[in-house]
Amino acid sequence: MRRAGAILAVLAGALAVVGVTGCVALADGFPFSVRDASGTMVTIAAPPRRIISLAPSVTEILFALGLDRMIVGISDADDYPPDRVQTKERVGGVLISLERVVSLRPDLVVGMPSLQRDHLTKLRTLRLPVLAVDASSIEETAAQIRLLGRATDRLREAEDLASSIERRAQVVRPGPRRSVYIEVWNEPVLVAGGNTLIHDLVRRTGGANIFEDQHGYVQVPQETILTRNPQVILLLYPGRDSLMARPGWRGTAAVREGRVYELPPSLVTRPGPRIADGLALVARLLASAR
DSSP states (O other): OHHHHHHHHHHTTTOOOSOSTTOOEESSSSSEEEEOTTSOEEEEOSOOSSEEEOSHHHHHHHHHTTOGGGEEEEOTTOOSSHHHHTTSEEOBSSSBOHHHHHHTOOSEEEEOHHHHHHHHHHHHHTTOOEEEOOOSSHHHHHHHHHHHHHHTTOHHHHHHHHHHHHHHHHTOOOOSOEEEEEEEEETTEEEEOBSSHHHHHHHHTTEEETTTTSBSEEEOOHHHHHHHOOSEEEESSSOHHHHHTSTTGGGSHHHHTTOEEEOOHHHHHOOSTTHHHHHHHHHHHHHHTO
């Protein structure tokens, strides 16, 4: 469980496979109906007043939209904004406490099917109002923010936030391409492939993800990594020194040239308000590697 919890801390709010760009919204005002990221048609009868977030990225968005008083529950992995999450009830991490969720009497539960599909299904069988969201790109992040603004009656705030992220992303220009290896965790080795948010950031800043041909977050043999010989390595956990000391890795261009960088995972894997900061950080790192 400790290992699972550590991986969750990196990936919570990050395992985005199905984006929100395909959502179908019907009518204005409330009731509000939408086909969510799980493919389920969801109807929200009225602006929610008791919201539970099951993902850190969702929690960050809800706070950014000014919904502090409406948030009654969050996940164990939530850590931002640091001062405000401390006042909220926790409903679980790797395993969501269904009993705790029910006891908080939510009129909206927001979660990620890529991270907790089974839990969302169980909550729906309990007749709780569940909205599933996911995002694996800047565009989908902006769409997710707008969707949550629509679902919570915070349209103006959501549009301002989403537009700001889009503007900041547009000013980033890719530089010369370098092959990039993104390691999410080391035991077991878990890498970020295509269709992940961190992949989108790397792509936008001129990097070529060596595992773009893989879907989502996957385990790969060390031999495959070494064969693909990345020029830059990005780590989503503190482990630069140990990686550079791995047998055989000195032969890679990234280790040989010292182009191994640690990134704060919450900044580059959560599709939320801070994703433009994550994009700027990746751009700076790849620029310094040239």
